[in-house]
Amino acid sequence: MDVRLLLLVSFLSFGAANEVFGSAAAGAQLCKKYPTSTYCDSEVNSCKTCHSTSPALNLYGEDIRVHLGGPVDTASEAAMVSIEAADSDGDGVTNLDELLKKGAPGNAAIKPSAAVDLVYDPFLALKRLKAIYCGQSLTYDLAQKLAATADPKALLHAELTACLASAYWKDEALARLADKKIQPLAAVGYNGNVVIADFRWDYRLFTYIMSNDRDARDLLAAQYHVDESGKRVEGRQGRGQLPQIFGSRIVIAGGQPLVPERRAGMITTQWFLSFYTMFAPLPRNTASQAYREYLGMDIAKGEGLQPIPNEPRDVDARNVKQPACAVCHSTLDPLSYAFSTYSGIETSVLNILENNSGTYNAGREPWEAQGYLMSKPVKSLLEWADQARNSDPFKQNIARMMFRQAMSRDALPHEQEEFDAMWKSMPADMYSINKLVHRLIDTKAFGGRRP
Amino acid sequence: MKARRRALLLILPVFALLSASCNQRPKWTGFGRSSGAAVPETSSNSIPVASETGDVGSSEPGLDLVWKRYRAFEDGLVTGLALNKATFCQELGKQSCIDKVHLTFLGGNDPFEAGLYERAQTPTSITAVAVDRVVLYACSQRLEMDRVAASAAVVFKYFPLSGTPTSDQLKLQATDLYHRFLARDPEAAEITVIQSLSNKGLAADKLALMMCYSIGTSAENILL
Numbered sequence: 001m002d003v004r005l006l007l008l009v010s011f012l013s014f015g016a017a018n019e020v021f022g023s024a025a026a027g028a029q030l031c032k033k034y035p036t037s038t039y040c041d042s043e044v045n046s047c048k049t050c051h052s053t054s055p056a057l058n059l060y061g062e063d064i065r066v067h068l069g070g071p072v073d074t075a076s077e078a079a080m081v082s083i084e085a086a087d088s089d090g091d092g093v094t095n096l097d098e099l100l101k102k103g104a105p106g107n108a109a110i111k112p113s114a115a116v117d118l119v120y121d122p123f124l125a126l127k128r129l130k131a132i133y134c135g136q137s138l139t140y141d142l143a144q145k146l147a148a149t150a151d152p153k154a155l156l157h158a159e160l161t162a163c164l165a166s167a168y169w170k171d172e173a174l175a176r177l178a179d180k181k182i183q184p185l186a187a188v189g190y191n192g193n194v195v196i197a198d199f200r201w202d203y204r205l206f207t208y209i210m211s212n213d214r215d216a217r218d219l220l221a222a223q224y225h226v227d228e229s230g231k232r233v234e235g236r237q238g239r240g241q242l243p244q245i246f247g248s249r250i251v252i253a254g255g256q257p258l259v260p261e262r263r264a265g266m267i268t269t270q271w272f273l274s275f276y277t278m279f280a281p282l283p284r285n286t287a288s289q290a291y292r293e294y295l296g297m298d299i300a301k302g303e304g305l306q307p308i309p310n311e312p313r314d315v316d317a318r319n320v321k322q323p324a325c326a327v328c329h330s331t332l333d334p335l336s337y338a339f340s341t342y343s344g345i346e347t348s349v350l351n352i353l354e355n356n357s358g359t360y361n362a363g364r365e366p367w368e369a370q371g372y373l374m375s376k377p378v379k380s381l382l383e384w385a386d387q388a389r390n391s392d393p394f395k396q397n398i399a400r401m402m403f404r405q406a407m408s409r410d411a412l413p414h415e416q417e418e419f420d421a422m423w424k425s426m427p428a429d430m431y432s433i434n435k436l437v438h439r440l441i442d443t444k445a446f447g448g449r450r451p
Numbered sequence: 452m453k454a455r456r457r458a459l460l461l462i463l464p465v466f467a468l469l470s471a472s473c474n475q476r477p478k479w480t481g482f483g484r485s486s487g488a489a490v491p492e493t494s495s496n497s498i499p500v501a502s503e504t505g506d507v508g509s510s511e512p513g514l515d516l517v518w519k520r521y522r523a524f525e526d527g528l529v530t531g532l533a534l535n536k537a538t539f540c541q542e543l544g545k546q547s548c549i550d551k552v553h554l555t556f557l558g559g560n561d562p563f564e565a566g567l568y569e570r571a572q573t574p575t576s577i578t579a580v581a582v583d584r585v586v587l588y589a590c591s592q593r594l595e596m597d598r599v600a601a602s603a604a605v606v607f608k609y610f611p612l613s614g615t616p617t618s619d620q621l622k623l624q625a626t627d628l629y630h631r632f633l634a635r636d637p638e639a640a641e642i643t644v645i646q647s648l649s650n651k652g653l654a655a656d657k658l659a660l661m662m663c664y665s666i667g668t669s670a671e672n673i674l675l
Contacts, residue, residue, distance in 0.1 A: 127634070127675045131519045137527030137672075140630035168522065176570070179562040186563045408518060408572045450514065 277344030
């Protein structure tokens with residue numbers, strides 16, 4: 001395609017999508033009107049009723065757009081009502097029936113299903129759990145043992161317990177779960193050409209917290225770290241490599257220099273702060289990564305938008321007040337203020353020698369106490385993290401992460417009840433990932449098959 | 452011409468075995484298998500088409516499958532065929548098939564060197580090729596080890612690899628391979644197809660390799 005034509009199409013598409021893009025109010029209106037509809041279980045999911053991948057609209061979202069009689073924030077409910085009898089995705093079910101009976105009005109592949117009557121198959125569950133949590137194939141001997149036992153569930157859970165204590169689970173499977181959160185880059189990590197931080201600390205902390213029945217809230221709370229031997233260590237941790245400013249390699253930082261009382265787990269490691277903040281006065285990238293990976297809300301996809309009045313103020317003069325930017329920045333900027341007193345990469349000779357990347361500096365920027373998370377004010381990053389780790393989105397995100405790790409997909413509408421029970425059980429289970437996984441393998445989503 | 456005929460002779464029984472393991476076998480009968488209960492095969496018997504972080508595509512309840520990814524796949528071959536994990540599959544004799552060369556297509560990801568922070572959600576067309584190649588590596592290696600071991604053979608021990616196997620010997624070998632790869636007994640239909648190969652005049656070692664390859668690459672060994 002001609003490049004100019006491509007640009008024109010892209011521009012027009014963006015313009016069209018932008019008319020209804022990112023309206024948190026529209027999603028809220030839909031979930032208020034149809035509270036039991038498939039995607040109204042969480043902030044993250046509610047977008048999916050109208051969007052395929054935000055900002056792109058699905059067929060139902062497109063129908064809403066066509067029938068809007070005014071601004072999306074105020075007119076969307078009327079548009080929804082006006083197309084209740086229509087069948088936007090053409091799957092033979094009206095939009096209203098889809099919204100009331102666990103279908104999806106913009107996705108022809110998801111229709112209200114008749115009562116799903118699956119049976120739990122321990123053989124299937126055992127095959128899956130051995131592969132997913134042990135990295136092993138089921139053996140004939142174990143299959144025979146399962147067939148002979150009077151209590152298959154007990155055998156499944158015993159096997160799972162062994163898997164979750166295995167080196168495969170702790171050193172490999174959990175590490176792969178951390179990849180997207182840490183986003184390591186060998187060239188700028190330990191032993192890289194330009195060392196900005198050592199992400200091995202991040203992997204160790206993540207796998208430590210996610211294993212052995214530890215409290216998963218430590219992902220956003222830990223003031224400790226974990227050394228190479230796997231032992232929990234307190235206090236500041238020295239760098240593994242001496243600073244180097246001249247020559248073929250540059251070593252800017254290493255270790256964990258942040259004072260423990262300013263730490264909040266994975267979002268205050270030297271790697272996290274250096275890699276995501278870099279040199280930004282207002283660390284929007286850092287905040288959005290924390291929001292995406294630990295609360296499951298991706299602002300780039302229009303998820304978790306909760307605009308704060310009078311924001312964005314454009315505190316760092318980035319011209320984000322214009323409407324197309326403000327849609328997201330009215331949430332993102334207040335989300336970022338609490339990170340602004342934590343440094344990113346510090347490159348002056350003195351800072352390199354003192355290992356100051358990823359440390360706290362109250363005078364760095366003046367916005368720290370002006371932040372908001374999920375519409376509530378937060379005065380510091382510690383408050384931010386405390387509010388985050390005790391929220392429903394945190395629990396949902398952890399449960400979703402473990403569900404996806406097992407099934408390579410999200411819960412289907414008929415599995416939603418089981419999924420909700422999983423994340424709601426986390427406080428009673430003291431936020432143990434092991435206990436969560438034990439609950440997961442008991443679900444029909446995991447071990448169910450047709451009779 | 453001779454080579455083409457030999458290739459044809461090899462390909463035809465492989466198709467026969469593949470169709471036995473993929474089409475005639477009931478799907479996911481689990482504990483109900485002995486009672487003959489079978490889940491009808493449908494076009495929706497598949498992994499849902501969706502992004503791991505995105506929307507859920509089509510999948511009928513109870514019919515979606517889970518991909519047995521690289522490590523469990525590797526373990527099935529290494530344990531099942533009693534191979535050395537470190538050396539059983541090296542591309543060009545240098546790079547690990549599982550951890551390096553075919554990692555992505557077998558369901559893994561390399562965040563450090565390749566910068567891949569997420570694994571693929573579903574197998575790709577290349578996955579089938581990678582699975583074929585790795586299983587063939589494993590089966591060939593076991594076959595050569597057992598040929599050398601002769602009477603002390605570990606897997607291919609039910610008939611001499613230089614002779615012509617009988618129908619009963621084929622059944623014993625196939626049953627053992629089903630145990631090793633799929634953790635279950637073979638169905639009668641599967642055995643019938645395998646036994647029918649006994650009068651085709653095929654060399655024993657070729658038959659052994661074909662059985663190993665066909666059962667090891669069956670969908671049941673890759674999708675759980």
